[in-house]
Amino acid sequence: MANSVSGDSVVDRVVRVIAAFPAGVTVLQLSELAERADLPLTTAHRLVRQLATHGLLETSPGGSVRLGLRLWELVNRNSPTLALRQAAMPFMEDIQHVLNQNVNLAVLDGWEALFVERLSRRGSVANRAQIAGRMAVHVSSAGLALMSHQPKHAQAEYLDQFADPAGKVSRDEVRAVLAEAANQGYAELAGVIDPDTWGIAVPVLDGQKRAVAAIGVVVPLREMRMQALVPALQTAARGIARRLAEGAG
Amino acid sequence: MANSVSGDSVVDRVVRVIAAFPAGVTVLQLSELAERADLPLTTAHRLVRQLATHGLLETSPGGSVRLGLRLWELVNRNSPTLALRQAAMPFMEDIQHVLNQNVNLAVLDGWEALFVERLSRRGSVANRAQIAGRMAVHVSSAGLALMSHQPKHAQAEYLDQFADPAGKVSRDEVRAVLAEAANQGYAELAGVIDPDTWGIAVPVLDGQKRAVAAIGVVVPLREMRMQALVPALQTAARGIARRLAEGAG
Numbered sequence: 025m026a027n028s029v030s031g032d033s034v035v036d037r038v039v040r041v042i043a044a045f046p047a048g049v050t051v052l053q054l055s056e057l058a059e060r061a062d063l064p065l066t067t068a069h070r071l072v073r074q075l076a077t078h079g080l081l082e083t084s085p086g087g088s089v090r091l092g093l094r095l096w097e098l099v100n101r102n103s104p105t106l107a108l109r110q111a112a113m114p115f116m117e118d119i120q121h122v123l124n125q126n127v128n129l130a131v132l133d134g135w136e137a138l139f140v141e142r143l144s145r146r147g148s149v150a151n152r153a154q155i156a157g158r159m160a161v162h163v164s165s166a167g168l169a170l171m172s173h174q175p176k177h178a179q180a181e182y183l184d185q186f187a188d189p190a191g192k193v194s195r196d197e198v199r200a201v202l203a204e205a206a207n208q209g210y211a212e213l214a215g216v217i218d219p220d221t222w223g224i225a226v227p228v229l230d231g232q233k234r235a236v237a238a239i240g241v242v243v244p245l246r247e248m249r250m251q252a253l254v255p256a257l258q259t260a261a262r263g264i265a266r267r268l269a270e271g272a273g
Numbered sequence: 274m275a276n277s278v279s280g281d282s283v284v285d286r287v288v289r290v291i292a293a294f295p296a297g298v299t300v301l302q303l304s305e306l307a308e309r310a311d312l313p314l315t316t317a318h319r320l321v322r323q324l325a326t327h328g329l330l331e332t333s334p335g336g337s338v339r340l341g342l343r344l345w346e347l348v349n350r351n352s353p354t355l356a357l358r359q360a361a362m363p364f365m366e367d368i369q370h371v372l373n374q375n376v377n378l379a380v381l382d383g384w385e386a387l388f389v390e391r392l393s394r395r396g397s398v399a400n401r402a403q404i405a406g407r408m409a410v411h412v413s414s415a416g417l418a419l420m421s422h423q424p425k426h427a428q429a430e431y432l433d434q435f436a437d438p439a440g441k442v443s444r445d446e447v448r449a450v451l452a453e454a455a456n457q458g459y460a461e462l463a464g465v466i467d468p469d470t471w472g473i474a475v476p477v478l479d480g481q482k483r484a485v486a487a488i489g490v491v492v493p494l495r496e497m498r499m500q501a502l503v504p505a506l507q508t509a510a511r512g513i514a515r516r517l518a519e520g521a522g
Contacts, residue, residue, distance in 0.1 A: 034283035039327040045351040078288040100405035102294040156349035
């Protein structure tokens with residue numbers, strides 16, 4: 025089937041064009057887009073024009089390309105994370121109000137925490153967890169809270185392949201941290217990225233006691249009040265889990 | 274160029290698959306997806322498989338399809354609305370904190386307000402403005418705030434084509450409402466969708482005094498305090514405009 029073969033490669037190229045934007049970059053020149061998508065300029069030009077016809081990309085007279093408002097709309101109104109974010113948002117607002125700190129919501133994707141929602145307070149400490157940002161499991165309290173509440177075989181698989189690119193943390197240390205987080209029901213991590221902050225996250229558990237999400241805060245070290253933070257987060261996590269189980273949205 | 278012709282239609286079909294999900298629907302059965310995308314089942318199946326390989330869609334063993342977390346991540350980390358939302362969020366939180374109401378941020382897309390950010394308060398009145406939701410200009414205070422601060426020719430073009438599908442509002446009434454909103458610097462709208470609520474929105478203006486966004490609140494009628502709401506919103510709108518002009522993000 026000639027069509028299928030040709031079709032395959034067109035789909036690949038469409039994906040490469042959409043995925044060509046590096047994280048946080050909203051505008052690319054066509055030539056840079058072609059290079060990043062590994063496509064000849066003429067091919068990139070044709071694909072961009074076609075996708076722009078449908079509003080999936082937007083182009084400017086100067087030759088710059090950005091993702092289209094229509095694509096943003098399509099993806100966000102039908103987001104795979106919609107139900108989770110809708111269930112979690114009121115509780116995240118409660119946490120933000122009660123604790124007056126940045127609040128994050130993350131899911132596990134591969135060996136990384138993918139942040140799907142975030143509330144940050146003006147004047148609060150820096151919060152590296154951007155929406156749609158990722159952090160490796162072993163450097164984020166959300167990642168540790170998620171991984172420590174996965175089935176044993178998934179944790180074993182994660183540990184088997186673990187190698188710290190920075191060479192700072194050993195597999196045994198990560199294993200011990202995960203075991204501790206599983207035991208105590210929350211994960212804490214001090215100063216891995218910002219030396220003056222502390223991350224604390226708790227899992228949102230489904231009926232099988234598996235983490236489907238993690239809710240956490242990032243607080244300045246000097247304000248650490250673990251006695252207050254953990255129960256508040258655990259209360260919010262139970263509320264989110266209950267809303268999810270009810271199928272609320 | 275046979276490739277180009279074939280390529281055109283593959284791009285069309287990819288777009289139709291991604292756009293097949295109705296607003297708020299996160300999961301479709303493959304057969305329903307094929308029908309909504311107007312594609313033969315075999316074609317839909319092949320495209321879904323290809324897109325799933327790249328994580329743009331996700332499939333379940335039961336034959337259900339949803340947008341992929343990877344697509345959500347790509348679109349949100351490079352969102353065309355990223356700079357606006359990042360500039361606006363601290364001010365939206367201020368408004369929510371000070372006024373204790375739902376806060377919306379919208380942009381104009383065609384003749385509709387497209388809501389790009391929203392903060393809703395637990396226990397607050399219903400807020401119809403879903404993120405990535407749309408409302409026609411003449412039934413939303415955000416839409417009126419945006420349209421009333423567009424260039425004259427754009428407003429004329431809008432009014433020329435205006436026809437209320439509900440048959441309740443005449444073109445002259447909309448013209449008058451827009452003129453009033455332009456004069457007073459904000460738009461207000463009572464009870465069009467929910468009879469017990471009132472929407473108030475102000476434009477975020479660029480250097481040419483054109484609205485690039487609108488920030489607004491939805492409040493219960495009994496709590497209407499226009500004297501307090503409008504200055505707070507206008508202050509926030511000026512802050513957002515300044516951040517945008519600084520290129521902050």
